[in-house]
Amino acid sequence: MAQGARKAGGGLARPVQPSADLAAITGSAPLPRSQVVSKIWDHIRKNNLQNPQNKREILADDKLKKVFGGKDRVSMFEMNKHLSNHLK
Secondary structure (H helix, E strand, O other): OOOOOOOOOOHHHOEEOEOHHHHHHHOOOOEEHHHHHHHHHHHHHHOOOEOOOOOOEEEOOHHHHHHOOOOOEEEHHHHHHHHHOOEO
């Protein structure tokens, strides 16, 4: 392999295993992190969970509360930190 070349499947493309709480939203199969985030956003949009006054804030439903450590609302940036705790 040439120097500086990288194998595909690292970083964001590497499949990660969602926790049971996260799997309630994304499904239990291992997914790349980008797909996990995409499925979370699908769930947020489908259930209208963005704060209308502040689109960067996510209002957690029961499923998301489990992922967000019991919080009612988190920012988009905070969401990624909480997701990390649910991916192996």
